[in-house]
Amino acid sequence: MAQTFEEISAADFFYRNRDIAGFTNPSRAIFAAVRELVENALDAAESLRMPPDVYIRLLFEGEAGKEAQIYRLRVEDNGIGVPPRHIPSAFAQVFFGSKYKLKQARGTFGLGGKMAILYGQITTHQPVSIVSSTGRARIYMYRLMIDIQRNRPLILDRKVLINKEGWRGTVVEFSLEGNYLRAMPKILEYFKQTALVNPYANLTFVDPKGRLYKFTRVTEKMPDLPEETLPHPYGVDVELLQRLIQVTPYRNMFEFIKNSFHRVGETTAHKFLEFSNIRPSKNPKKLSHEEIVRLMHMLKQYEEFLPPNAGCLSPLGEELLKVGIMKELKPEFVAVCQRRPATYAGHPFITEVAIAYGGEVPKKGDFIVCRFANRIPLLYDEASDVSVRVIKSMNWRRYKVTPDMPIAIFVHICSTKIPYKTVGKEFIADRPEVKKEILNGIREVARKLRRFLTRREHVDRERKRMGIFSKYLPKIARFSTELAGEEKPPDIRKLIRSVKKFGEEV
Amino acid sequence: MVKKYKGIMIEKKKEILTSLENLGAKIYGQMDNGFFPWIEMPSRSTENIYYDPQIRQFILGDKRVRRSARNIRHVKPFTQLVWTAYFSHELTSQRKTSTLRDVYYSAQAYEMKFKDQQESNSIITDLETVLGFSREDFNIFPEERSAVFGDLTIEYTVPGYEGKTLNLTSHPDGVMIGPALTSSELVKTTADKVIAIEKGGLFTRFIEENVHKRFNAILVLTAGQAPRATRQFIKRLNSELKLPVYIFTDGDPWGMHIATVIISGSANAAHLRELTTPDAKWGGVWATDIINYKLPTDPLEEVDIKRLHELQRDPRYKDPLWQREIKTFLRIKKKCELESFSRYGLAYVVNEYLPRRLSELKG
Numbered sequence: 001m002a003q004t005f006e007e008i009s010a011a012d013f014f015y016r017n018r019d020i021a022g023f024t025n026p027s028r029a030i031f032a033a034v035r036e037l038v039e040n041a042l043d044a045a046e047s048l049r050m051p052p053d054v055y056i057r058l059l060f061e062g063e064a065g066k067e068a069q070i071y072r073l074r075v076e077d078n079g080i081g082v083p084p085r086h087i088p089s090a091f092a093q094v095f096f097g098s099k100y101k102l103k104q105a106r107g108t109f110g111l112g113g114k115m116a117i118l119y120g121q122i123t124t125h126q127p128v129s130i131v132s133s134t135g136r137a138r139i140y141m142y143r144l145m146i147d148i149q150r151n152r153p154l155i156l157d158r159k160v161l162i163n164k165e166g167w168r169g170t171v172v173e174f175s176l177e178g179n180y181l182r183a184m185p186k187i188l189e190y191f192k193q194t195a196l197v198n199p200y201a202n203l204t205f206v207d208p209k210g211r212l213y214k215f216t217r218v219t220e221k222m223p224d225l226p227e228e229t230l231p232h233p234y235g236v237d238v239e240l241l242q243r244l245i246q247v248t249p250y251r252n253m254f255e256f257i258k259n260s261f262h263r264v265g266e267t268t269a270h271k272f273l274e275f276s277n278i279r280p281s282k283n284p285k286k287l288s289h290e291e292i293v294r295l296m297h298m299l300k301q302y303e304e305f306l307p308p309n310a311g312c313l314s315p316l317g318e319e320l321l322k323v324g325i326m327k328e329l330k331p332e333f334v335a336v337c338q339r340r341p342a343t344y345a346g347h348p349f350i351t352e353v354a355i356a357y358g359g360e361v362p363k364k365g366d367f368i369v370c371r372f373a374n375r376i377p378l379l380y381d382e383a384s385d386v387s388v389r390v391i392k393s394m395n396w397r398r399y400k401v402t403p404d405m406p407i408a409i410f411v412h413i414c415s416t417k418i419p420y421k422t423v424g425k426e427f428i429a430d431r432p433e434v435k436k437e438i439l440n441g442i443r444e445v446a447r448k449l450r451r452f453l454t455r456r457e458h459v460d461r462e463r464k465r466m467g468i469f470s471k472y473l474p475k476i477a478r479f480s481t482e483l484a485g486e487e488k489p490p491d492i493r494k495l496i497r498s499v500k501k502f503g504e505e506v
Numbered sequence: 507m508v509k510k511y512k513g514i515m516i517e518k519k520k521e522i523l524t525s526l527e528n529l530g531a532k533i534y535g536q537m538d539n540g541f542f543p544w545i546e547m548p549s550r551s552t553e554n555i556y557y558d559p560q561i562r563q564f565i566l567g568d569k570r571v572r573r574s575a576r577n578i579r580h581v582k583p584f585t586q587l588v589w590t591a592y593f594s595h596e597l598t599s600q601r602k603t604s605t606l607r608d609v610y611y612s613a614q615a616y617e618m619k620f621k622d623q624q625e626s627n628s629i630i631t632d633l634e635t636v637l638g639f640s641r642e643d644f645n646i647f648p649e650e651r652s653a654v655f656g657d658l659t660i661e662y663t664v665p666g667y668e669g670k671t672l673n674l675t676s677h678p679d680g681v682m683i684g685p686a687l688t689s690s691e692l693v694k695t696t697a698d699k700v701i702a703i704e705k706g707g708l709f710t711r712f713i714e715e716n717v718h719k720r721f722n723a724i725l726v727l728t729a730g731q732a733p734r735a736t737r738q739f740i741k742r743l744n745s746e747l748k749l750p751v752y753i754f755t756d757g758d759p760w761g762m763h764i765a766t767v768i769i770s771g772s773a774n775a776a777h778l779r780e781l782t783t784p785d786a787k788w789g790g791v792w793a794t795d796i797i798n799y800k801l802p803t804d805p806l807e808e809v810d811i812k813r814l815h816e817l818q819r820d821p822r823y824k825d826p827l828w829q830r831e832i833k834t835f836l837r838i839k840k841k842c843e844l845e846s847f848s849r850y851g852l853a854y855v856v857n858e859y860l861p862r863r864l865s866e867l868k869g
Contacts, residue, residue: 465578472585475618476575477537479585479592483530490538 012148022425023119026068030178031186031379033119034058036112037075037172038190039376042198044079044170051220052201053078060208064177070124071180071208073116074173081134081168084160091117091130091172092144092153113172118146120176127156128174135168180208186379191215192328193370193377197316197412199324218327223320229312232262233272233299234346235417241292245284254280263306272302308348310341315350315414316375325356329408332358335448337441344433349415351434353441355449361406367391368408371428373418378426385427387411390438399446400453407449411438462500469499511691511746512663519598522644525637526595533588542576543584547636548777555776557821562769562784564776566635573632586629587636589618594633594644601665603645603685606630635777642735645685652736653680655713656697656724658743660690678713680727688735692746695724699864700743701789702726704755704764708844708855715856721864724749732768737781740768744783751783752867757791757801758841759813762823762831770822787867788827790859793834796842799859802849803840810841 022032038054045052054077061070082090094114117128133139143157180187184207195203195215200222203215231240250256258269273280276298287295316324318336325334336354343349361368371378371387382388391409401407413428421429428434473496477489529545536543548554548566558565575584593612597604604612610626613619620626630641641647658674664686671693674681681687701723703709709727712718718725724743728736743749753768755761765788771781796803806814817823818832835841847855 468578468581472581473575475585475616476533476543476581476588479588480530480533480537480543483527483588483592483595484534485527485530486534490534492537494540495537495542 012151023115026177026179027182027186028380029119029123029176030058030071030073030180031183031190032112033073033116033176033178034075034187035190035376036116037073038194038203040113041075041077041079041170042194042201042375044077044081045201046079046222047225048080049222049225050078051217051222052198054201055204057206058180058208060180061175064123068177068179070175071178072173072175073120074171076169076171078169081170082130082132083134084132084138084140087130087132087140087142088144088153088155091128091142092146094118094146094151114146116176117172117174118148120174121146122148123177124175126175128172130173131171133163133168135163135166137163139163139167188213189379190377193372193379196324196328196370196410197321197372197375197377199320199327215328219320219323221320221323223314223316226314227311229308229416230260230262232308232343232346232348233264233302233305234343235308236261236296236299236346238293238296241296245287245292248284251283251285252280253278253282253284256284261305262308268305271304272298275302308343308346310348310350312416313341313348313350313414315352316412318352321352321354321410321412325354325408325410329356329361330359331356331361331408333449333452335445335452337444339437339441342433342437344419344431347415347417347419349413349418349434349437351437351441352410352412352414353438353445354410355442355445356408356410357449357452358406361408363404363406366403370408370410372410372412373420373425373428374414375412376425378428380426382427384421386430386435387428387438389430390435390442394439394442394446396446399450400457401446401449409442409445411441413438466496466499470496511742515663515689518643522637522639523595523598525639526591526598526644529591529637530588530595542574544572544574544576545584545587545636546570546572547632550631550635550777552773555773557770559821561779563771563779563782564773566776583629583632586613586618586620586626587632589613589616590626590629590633594646597645598643601645603647606641606646606648609646631774631777638777640734640738640775640778640781642685642688642738647685647735648733652683652729652733653709653727654683654687654724654739655680655709655727656718657695658692658697658724658747659694660687661693662686663689663691674724675718680709680713680725683726683733683736683739685735688739688742692742695747695749696722697724697747697749698722700724700726700740700749700751702728702732702740702751702753702768702786703844704728704730704753704761705844708754711852712856715853717856717860720856721860728753728764728768731764734775734778734781737768737771737783740786741780741783744785751786752789752864753786754789754844755791756841756843757793757796757835757846758806759810759817759832759835761791762788762817762828763813766820766822789863789867791842791844791846793831793838793840795859796838796840797834799847799850801842801846803838803842803846806835806839806841811836811839 023029034056038056041054042052057074059072061072064070091114120128127143127145130142130144131139139161141159141161142155145154145156147154191203191205191213200217200219202217205213244260248256248260250259253273254269257272258264258266315338318338321336322334325331334354334356339351341348341350369382369388369391371385413434419429419431419434421427473492477492481489533543547570549569549571550566554567554569555564556567573580573584575581593609606627607623609630610620610623613626630646634640654674656674659671660674661671662668667686699722703712703725706727706729709725712725717723726736726740740751744751753765755764768783769786770784775781795801814832814835823829823832847859
């Protein structure tokens with residue numbers, strides 16, 4: 001990939017390869033555009049610790065062929081806003097973004113939003129309009145296009161308004177080709193699941209038919225912000241190493257190693273350089289390509305790096321996950337479990353798992369599986385996902401569970417690098433470390449579900465038993481009184497009371 | 507002839523009412539003393555059914571079962587049993603009759619739901635077993651009806667007909683054997699035998715051919731497997747009027763068994779007495795008749811052969827005549843119907859076969 005970049009611009013590259021970013025066809029494209037912009041909007045608010053208010057509107061603009069229409073997409077947020085001088089690059093230059101650091105965030109590489117804008121431009125030849133303010137005195141309005149060949153923003157129009165009301169946030173609006181009718185089920189499911197993992201967000205969606213979908217926050221509580229961290233030595237690749245070397249201010253290997261990696265201090269840096277036989281005084285900027293490749297291999301081979309810690313992760317937390325599930329599905333029972341941080345290939349990750357039973361969980365003849373990665377719902381390619389494989393491999397009878405029960409299982413993985421199997425970012429690969437965490441998490445919540453089902457079964461049986469006795473004993477009393485020619489029926493309250501004592505005995 | 511049956515009946519009704527009341531009093535007492543009520547009765551499971559060669563019928567053994575209202579699985583049938591006892595008491599004391607189907611529906615008026623007819627029937631059988639009386643004694647009758655024809659005068663005892671008499675030749679289709687008939691006094695007869703017939707067609711032929719006159723017989727139509735009321739009526743004809751009983755059925759294992767149930771009773775009614783006529787005789791159609799009369803036949807089917815093998819081991823069939831006929835059936839692998847004599851003309855069965863057979867059985 002690094003070599004490709006030298007030949008064509010990044011924008012051009014993604015223009016030619018838009019399939020891999022999820023813009024495969026009109027219905028996938030409109031779904032992906034909505035999703036990318038909503039995730040950016042949520043991130044923008046969360047980075048300020050503000051409960052997000054996101055408004056999404058899709059307008060029908062006209063037909064664009066047999067299977068596609070033109071829509072106008074508008075997404076508003078109450079987030080941090082973009083500083084005016086960054087607006088053109090942030091929205092019209094690929095590979096420019098605020099997320100280009102190592103911490104957990106919804107998007108990575110700041111690609112998705114721009115990909116959507118780029119897709120809109122190439123399908124409709126319309127500019128994107130951006131309104132943003134960081135909450136200070138002014139509001140900035142831009143109309144932009146992307147110069148695809150040069151990967152540069154073209155500013156068509158720029159206005160500055162006085163921000164009398166102290167508004168803060170960003171509005172993105174542009175036209176794109178899509179097929180809403182086809183994408184509708186996925187888009188609505190996306191909103192429902194997004195509302196579920198963001199119970200502190202208000203989401204308002206107006207669809208092309210003018211229908212309003214509103215998902216209201218039920219809590220102001222938000223998960224802790226992730227800390228930024230340096231990359232862990234086990235997790236680097238050649239491309240990342242090259243970039244680190246480019247940006248480092250240090251001029252010798254010792255300082256470079258010590259200051260560029262997570263959990264590497266003086267001692268470790270010394271030991272590592274000794275182990276890999278690299279001169280500490282060597283200038284990292286002068287490493288040849290072959291030396292960089294070797295450095296990467298040595299970093300992976302050295303066994304004494306400390307494992308990464310999870311401060312850079314922002315899991316939802318058991319409480320919020322539970323609140324979100326209760327809000328969207330109102331189940332009779334829910335159990336949640338957050339696993340301790342784990343790592344795969346140098347990347348820390350945390351798995352959160354939940355199981356919900358009854359309420360508005362639909363009965364579909366199979367479990368409902370909701371997958372999330374860094375709080376993004378994953379809606380496509382379910383069958384290939386590691387969670388689904390884990391769920392299918394389990395013996396559910398052990399948990400008194402059958403597929404015809406109304407059961408939903410939630411798996412949330414957060415990581416600085418989600419092990420997606422494809423660039424489309426729709427399903428998670430079978431990493432043994434990840435698989436193990438998911439399995440153990442599901443087992444734990446399944447055990448809790450079993451306890452709930454067992455207790456309920458017991459209560460049901462007891463209630464039924466009592467029902468039978470209190471139905472029939474009075475009748476026996478009545479008919480035997482009549483048969484015996486007695487005046488008043490025998491007192492059976494004592495008998496009915498005593499039935500409880502017998503418990504399970506029959 | 508002395509009217510003795512009415513007296514017996516009145517005594518018996520009293521006895522039945524008392525036993526129902528005692529059952530109620532027992533259960534009432536148990537509850538009043540703070541106990542879960544329970545009852546005990548002989549087990550009707552197959553391991554507890556024995557053939558008693560002395561009285562020549564099936565009886566229940568010593569095994570007993572206890573039904574307790576304390577048991578969650580018993581409390582509903584227990585309640586149904588108490589209700590059935592209560593309902594039977596109402597019927598008997600008000601001298602009303604009811605059918606099995608009726609009982610099933612009547613229960614619903616008391617919010618006593620039976621799952622189906624079978625459940626209510628089996629509860630009635632429980633009550634029979636507990637008290638040792640048959641359901642007809644509680645004025646509960648099955649739907650199925652059979653008929654009787656012949657020179658027998660009866661006197662009704664049912665309300666509204668007390669003292670009225672009827673001669674059973676008065677209707678050419680025969681008189682239905684229902685509760686009114688079975689509770690009647692048998693007043694007078696010139697007949698000297700009873701002929702029971704499995705099928706309606708032949709019953710009618712016998713009446714048309716004056717069999718009742720020519721053979722001095724009372725004709726009884728069993729209409730297939732004889733209902734209990736019919737079996738009880740046949741028994742009364744045999745024991746009160748001392749009339750020998752001859753049974754004519756189809757020539758196959760099922761016909762044989764119709765005769766056997768009249769003679770020796772069924773396993774289902776092992777808890778009851780007074781339903782069997784041990785001296786009654788099976789008149790045919792025998793397997794040997796098929797050979798001797800060259801009757802038109804059908805081949806025996808799988809189920810027929812299986813049934814014959816069962817009968818061969820059945821204690822009710824140990825008599826040499828039965829054994830000979832079973833062996834013959836198995837040998838010729840053929841069966842025939844009562845009507846098959848018609849190949850020699852409609853009157854042949856009455857003119858030739860019947861007199862010959864009756865004299866054979868007598869001698």
